[in-house]
Amino acid sequence: MAPRELADHRVYRLKIVLEGTEPPVWRLVEVPADLGLSHLHLVIQVLLGWEHAHPHAFEFGRRRYSEAGGVGAGDLDEFEAMVGEVLSRKGSRGVYTYDFGDDWRHLITVEATGEAEPGTFYPRVLDGHGGGPPEGCGGVGAFERLRRLRDHPEELGRGDHSVAEEQLMWVEMLEPDELDLAKIREELRELFGGTALHEGGGGLSPARPVTLPPEEELAAAALETSPLRELLALTRWVSYGIKLTGTGVPRPADIRAAVGRLDLWPHACEAEAEERAERVRKLRSGRDLPEFLDLWDTAVALGLIEVGSARAYTCAELLVSGPTPGRVLEWWTELFGSTIEGSFGGEGTGSGGGDPLCGEVELFYLALRMLYEAPDGFEADLAYLGRTVAAGAEADLEDLDLAGDLAAAEVFGDTGAASEHAAGHDGFLSESVLEPLYLMMHEVAEVGAVRLVDATSAEVREAVLDQNPFGPSNRSDQPGPAIDCLAVLTPLGRYGVRQYLLATGIPAPLTE
Structure with missing residues (x-):
């Protein structure tokens, strides 16, 4: 199934680097986890000073997203995906490509995740350096030559007056490397309606003070829950690698072995267990057991299982040292939020398509x-x-x-x-x-x-x-x-x- 909507309102700090630039052209921005990719496209347009004049696409692993009816026949719809779905944790990466003629590739990396600050407007640009390229200048190689000519004007035209005039026109279109962050923030505020996405919590009054057990005790309780227990059992079963089919899921024989060894879905009634056992026995592809694929996709989305080109592996922190209580609670919190919003890839529970206020x-x-x-x-x-x-x-x-x-x-x-x-x-x-x-x-x-x-x-x-x-x-x-x-x-x-x-x-x- 497709990844589940993770509308948990956490904030992702993204570093966006224009590939091939030296010194790098980069921006640091914070966005809500439930920001749609179609809106992330608009954010990047503002951050780099693009003019929204060419097609674009996102790539995250083997998935590619673009506008509906856009650049690729097999592309997924960017209007149906959110940042928290495609970038699951710190270190996750993706690529945003703009203008397939000049081929501007922007490397997106999650530097941190955290809680939104009350009264803060998101998306929020934090830092950056290097003015963006002029639209249609010819790609990163041409852009780098223009930057050099700006810094070494004696090289303009190399004696050819007409060439020098054209080069000077492009050089004068270069933005300063020192960014006007206040201007970018204002443009983002105007684009997204001028209202903080998490301002004041919708007017609800402060919650009562509560007492919570220590983090270690909460993490131990989380590890006892069926969903997290099953996810971790599946993750450890993968261990140092299992082969995957062409669709990126385990082979039928491995799925049968996992179901037989891991005691998945222990709370199923007798009739459900018998019906599932029959489907497992006749299994010819992962699609024949969607509940296993749900579990598999959730583990991948949470970063518990890392998928390569032909194999899948248990994440390093489980193999080496085991997760910290904070990491366990981070996994559990995502499961808790996504249970309310709807299943990873399932239909949302609300009439508002998964919006937590609908x-x-x-x-x-x-x-x-x-x-x-x-x-x-x-x-x-x-x-x-x-x-x-x-x-x-x-x-x-x-x-x-x-x-x-x-x-x-x-x-x-x-x-x-x-x-x-x-x-x-x-x-x-x-x-x-x-x-x-x-x-x-x-x-x-x-x-x-x-x-x-x-x-x-x-x-x-x-x-x-x-x-x-x-x-x-x-x-x-x-x-x-x-x-x-x-x-x-x-x-x-x-x-x-x-x-x-x-x-x-x-x-x-x-x-x-």
């Missing part, structure tokens, strides 16, 4: 924020939580008082009172809101962010199997029984939500 995804982030505001270890009734979130989504987010909503029900205690406060009508929460919330809670439970408590009796559970299992609990006026499910934000989940809050500019202090 549709069901927005509702779920609000639900997680409310769990974060509740006392540590509190068991929140999902039906009430859904009603409150739905009411908050209808209100202006700037006026959303999360603490007040919690207090109205004595922190989820009185669901009858909470229903009237949160819903503002007959208290009935439509299936369209509660069902996605319920299902997504099960998804994040898999990554260890929440613990679910099913308080439904066996008799009621059987009674609703053929009915709607997502109706509000504790509602005497709702016909028929309903599933009664409680959710608890784990310490690992608290860490993940805090990382999201910080990345979107919302203050999230820790207690001393």
